[in-house]
Amino acid sequence: MEINILKTDVQQIQLLRNLFLHENHFQFVYNKCHLYGWADTYSFIIDDVITGYGAVWGKDRREDRDTIFEFYIIDTFRKYTNNIFGKFKDACGATFIQCQTNDALLSSLLYEHTANINAEAILFEDNFQTNFFILQLSLEKDKRENNNPNDCAYILKLQDETVATGGLMLNYNLPYADVYYEVKEDYRRKGFGSFMLQQLKKEAYKMQRVPAARCNIKNTISKSALLKAGFKICGFIVTGEIIKKA
Structure with a gap:
């Protein structure tokens, strides 16, 4: 099995982003990062098949690319999550993960791969x-x-x-x-x-x-x-x- 991480643009992974947003029924706070060009995106390829994507931006400065904030893998390939994530963080050079805890996939990786975890904001959805x-x-x-x-x-x-x-x-x-x-x-x-x-x-x-x-x-x-x-x-x-x- 060969895993490749290739830097790409958001248009190339838009269909995967649609799957990500469809799977996660919540407001995604970082959505505008793609709209305004504040992020770099990467495709995950296993044996010539695009299986997912990731995105990085700057935690403190928008021009930096030190923080993974988006990570998605098609469900049938999630058994390779740890392998893909390891190669992705090496390829992008990020030193932080920032995510919403209602994003189950990336938040699980945050708890596994990071230290000094800090909660910054509370997220709300309409209830009544x-x-x-x-x-x-x-x-x-x-x-x-x-x-x-x-x-x-x-x-x-x-x-x-x-x-x-x-x-x-x-x-x-x-x-x-x-x-x-x-x-x-x-x-x-x-x-x-x-x-x-x-x-x-x-x-x-x-x-x-x-x-x-x-x-x-x-x-x-x-x-x-x-x-x-x-x-x-x-x-x-x-x-x-x-x-x-x-």
Whole structure:
């Protein structure tokens, strides 16, 4: 059996990426890395058959290529996972793995091949619909100039006062939309965050998108607001340092 790891472009492995996304029914946080050219991709070839692919990007700087963030092998070839992964990490020269824990294949490799594992963010998926109502609160489209075509921005108003801003990022894998928000400091801990999240979820579904979200693992206020607004925890973003061979 001959295993070859060949650097390629994302168009050449797009059908494999479609299989990866189909198999994993969640918002893939790193999807935009391919859209914006922030990643290098590699094909895995066994005896002239393309069996999978991997991708690397920069953990701290986008121009670096020190971190494996995507790794997929067609199911019938997964018995060769360890052989392929060993050759892949040698070929790309990565020193870290960064992944979502709801990505079962890569997260299992992270726990096996890395040390100093650190959780950076909590991932959320929609779980149930809420029906909060706060008198005189309204969500409006943000009419200020926005040069990002993937950003649908909104403002939350209490009468004529803007109390929060937020929106939906659409540069994630379909059908997902990433929800973000920020409540002005003077208006925090009044339920405005959860109300805005509720309304942003409704806007996402109107666009035929599925809302998803994430927050820093230490941001207990955002975590609480997301859970209150009907999200549930579906995973974490974790990073580990690849253990060097003795």
